[in-house]
Amino acid sequence: MVQSTIGVLLMAYGTPAHLDEVEAYYTHIRRGKKPSPEQLQDLIGRYKAIGGLSPLQEITRRQAQRLEEQLNSRADADGQTYKVYLGMKHSPPFIEDTVKKMKDDGITKTVGLVLAPHYSKMSVGSYIRTAQDAIAKEQGPQMEITFVEHWHTHPLFIKAVSKRVAQALQKLNGSPDSTMVLFSAHSLPERILDWQDPYPDQLGETAQLVADRLNISNWQLAWQSAGQTSEPWIGPDILEVIRSLHQKGIDHLVSCPVGFVSDHLEVLYDIDIECRALCDELGMTLVRTESFNDSSDFIDVLTDVVLKQKAGGM
Ligand code: FEC
Numbered sequence: 001m002v003q004s005t006i007g008v009l010l011m012a013y014g015t016p017a018h019l020d021e022v023e024a025y026y027t028h029i030r031r032g033k034k035p036s037p038e039q040l041q042d043l044i045g046r047y048k049a050i051g052g053l054s055p056l057q058e059i060t061r062r063q064a065q066r067l068e069e070q071l072n073s074r075a076d077a078d079g080q081t082y083k084v085y086l087g088m089k090h091s092p093p094f095i096e097d098t099v100k101k102m103k104d105d106g107i108t109k110t111v112g113l114v115l116a117p118h119y120s121k122m123s124v125g126s127y128i129r130t131a132q133d134a135i136a137k138e139q140g141p142q143m144e145i146t147f148v149e150h151w152h153t154h155p156l157f158i159k160a161v162s163k164r165v166a167q168a169l170q171k172l173n174g175s176p177d178s179t180m181v182l183f184s185a186h187s188l189p190e191r192i193l194d195w196q197d198p199y200p201d202q203l204g205e206t207a208q209l210v211a212d213r214l215n216i217s218n219w220q221l222a223w224q225s226a227g228q229t230s231e232p233w234i235g236p237d238i239l240e241v242i243r244s245l246h247q248k249g250i251d252h253l254v255s256c257p258v259g260f261v262s263d264h265l266e267v268l269y270d271i272d273i274e275c276r277a278l279c280d281e282l283g284m285t286l287v288r289t290e291s292f293n294d295s296s297d298f299i300d301v302l303t304d305v306v307l308k309q310k311a312g313g314m
Pocket of ligand 1: 015016029030043115116122123186188189227228229259260263264266
């Protein structure tokens with residue numbers, strides 16, 4: 001019997017397609033509030049420093065395409081097929097427009113997946129709320145959708161992160177005593193702690209599983225890319241951590257920005273330019289783990305996450 005196509009709503013952060021779209025993008029991130037001219041120039045300067053634009057859009061498209069190919073190559077004998085739809089949080093194609101397109105295409109069953117492994121009500125939760133609101137607004141029969149909330153302990157994910165940390169450690173010549181692995185994720189405002197948000201614990205769980213797998217004890221957590229707002233953000237900030245490790249005699253660092261799955265501004269600028277400049281100034285060596293992008297082992301992670309969610313959630 002031929003079954004209907006399962007939709008996958010693959011959600012990602014989004015990035016401006018041109019430098020002249022940075023203001024609209026930044027305004028969207030700030031929920032409609034325009035950035036000041038200084039803030040705008042600062043952000044444009046960061047995009048210019050990584051080559052003019054972020055590769056995020058292109059990488060996300062390749063991830064979606066490869067995920068669709070892999071899901072369909074594993075299609076059951078019963079004829080189940082998959083179609084992956086990309087929906088962005090802050091740039092076109094927006095999640096809301098993608099939901100409409102899925103509805104127009106006649107998709108009735110969907111798995112929703114965010115390209116971020118750790119759950120916070122403020123990050124993954126807000127993608128899910130956006131998709132749910134968009135589905136609720138559509139007329140006609142409701143789309144059946146089940147969301148993956150987090151996949152930070154998935155065995156294939158832990159294996160893929162561990163492989164990249166091991167490769168980075170190999171590039172360093174430091175003795176274990178003078179080497180530290182820094183696992184980082186995007187910081188969020190401290191008020192998430194009042195909600196018992198699972199985000200910080202989930203980052204710790206990922207790091208612990210990778211450290212156990214590699215049998216390393218020289219690792220630490222750090223937060224990166226905190227926003228420029230008036231409220232306090234979760235710390236310690238990665239730059240602060242690097243300075244304090246230097247004072248403790250650590251001179252070799254592996255940076256593993258495990259909260260992200262692609263090369264983009266927060267990796268290419270915040271780690272590769274900002275953290276590296278500080279390490280150079282302090283005479284420390286920094287090796288960053290390779291980003292997943294559309295590598296085969298990462299597409300295997302996403303495929304398994306979608307298939308498990310489909311099996312258990314619909
Ligand atoms: O390469 C690119 O063009 C986009 C890179 C990019 C990623 C990303 C991921 C996350 N963010 C998260 C939270 C926040 C909060 C605010 C915030 C602000 C920005 C700004 C830029 C930006 N973020 Fe982002 N984020 C990326 C880029 N982010 C640019 C604005 C300027 C700046 O602060 O640098 C603060 C909003 C506000 O002002 O109210 C909060 C989280 C993630 C990881 C999860 C995910 O991918 O969704 C959490 C990639």
